[in-house]
Amino acid sequence: AxxxxxxxxxxxxxxxxxxxxxxxxxxxxxxxxxxxVQSPGQxxxxxxxxxxxxxxxxxxxxxEAEFKRSQSSFNLRKPSVHWSDAAEYFCAVGAxxxxxxxxxxxxxxxxxxx
Amino acid sequence: xxQVTQNPRYLITVTGKKLTVTCSQNMNHEYMSWYRQxxxxxxxxxxxxxxVEVTDKGDVPEGYKVSRxxxxxxxxxxxxxxxxxxxxxxxxxxxxxxxxxxFGQGTRLTVV
Numbered sequence: 001a002x003x004x005x006x007x008x009x010x011x012x013x014x015x016x017x018x019x020x021x022x023x024x025x026x027x028x029x030x031x032x033x034x035x036x037v038q039s040p041g042q043x044x045x046x047x048x049x050x051x052x053x054x055x056x057x058x059x060x061x062x063x064e065a066e067f068k069r070s071q072s073s074f075n076l077r078k079p080s081v082h083w084s085d086a087a088e089y090f091c092a093v094g095a096x097x098x099x100x101x102x103x104x105x106x107x108x109x110x111x112x113x114x
Numbered sequence: 115x116x117q118v119t120q121n122p123r124y125l126i127t128v129t130g131k132k133l134t135v136t137c138s139q140n141m142n143h144e145y146m147s148w149y150r151q152x153x154x155x156x157x158x159x160x161x162x163x164x165x166v167e168v169t170d171k172g173d174v175p176e177g178y179k180v181s182r183x184x185x186x187x188x189x190x191x192x193x194x195x196x197x198x199x200x201x202x203x204x205x206x207x208x209x210x211x212x213x214x215x216x217f218g219q220g221t222r223l224t225v226v
Contacts, residue, residue: 044217
């Protein structure tokens with residue numbers, strides 16, 4: 001069965017430090033992969049997406065993610081975290097033959113220390 | 115501005131009282147979905163639609179209905195809400211199967 005796992009429920013980093021959020025997926029074919037961010041009381045905003053091609057993708061707000069097929073991973077990174085990055089982050093896999101469905105991980109809540 | 119609009123944003127209702135949450139998108143997307151978000155569970159798909167008059171169940175469809183009479187609108191109907199449907203609901207649209215979804219701002223529903 002298709003699934004997405006985000007192993008870290010909550011991460012705290014200091015402002016200015018680097019960040020890596022982990023995402024592992026289980027999917028039969030080459031997946032479409034996404035990272036979304038959700039600020040409190042807000043909807044989900046797309047940070048970046050991977051469909052094919054270059055396995056290192058750049059997104060908005062200085063985020064990037066790397067697709068590693070051998071590890072079934074799509075980890076999100078940022079070299080220097082800002083206080084405004086505090087939010088919840090969701091990794092998702094696009095299910096190509098299931099009517100536009102996205103399968104989401106449980107989310108990782110990011111806190112930023114001053 | 116391209117967007118998905120849900121209404122209402124907040125709703126408190128009583129058990130058994132029928133309600134509808136509206137969703138509209140202005141991007142001419144064929145695919146639309148409803149999700150519910152619960153703590154620790156991420157987002158789970160309730161129903162989806164691939165085009166006008168084409169809908170199908172997602173992972174958690176029990177207690178919900180949808181319709182897609184027009185391409186832009188995809189309302190979510192709870193005919194007899196129960197407390198276990200208290201949740202945060204999101205409507206989303208997508209230009210292609212498995213592609214990125216554009217989300218509404220969410221509807222926080224409380225059923226007492």
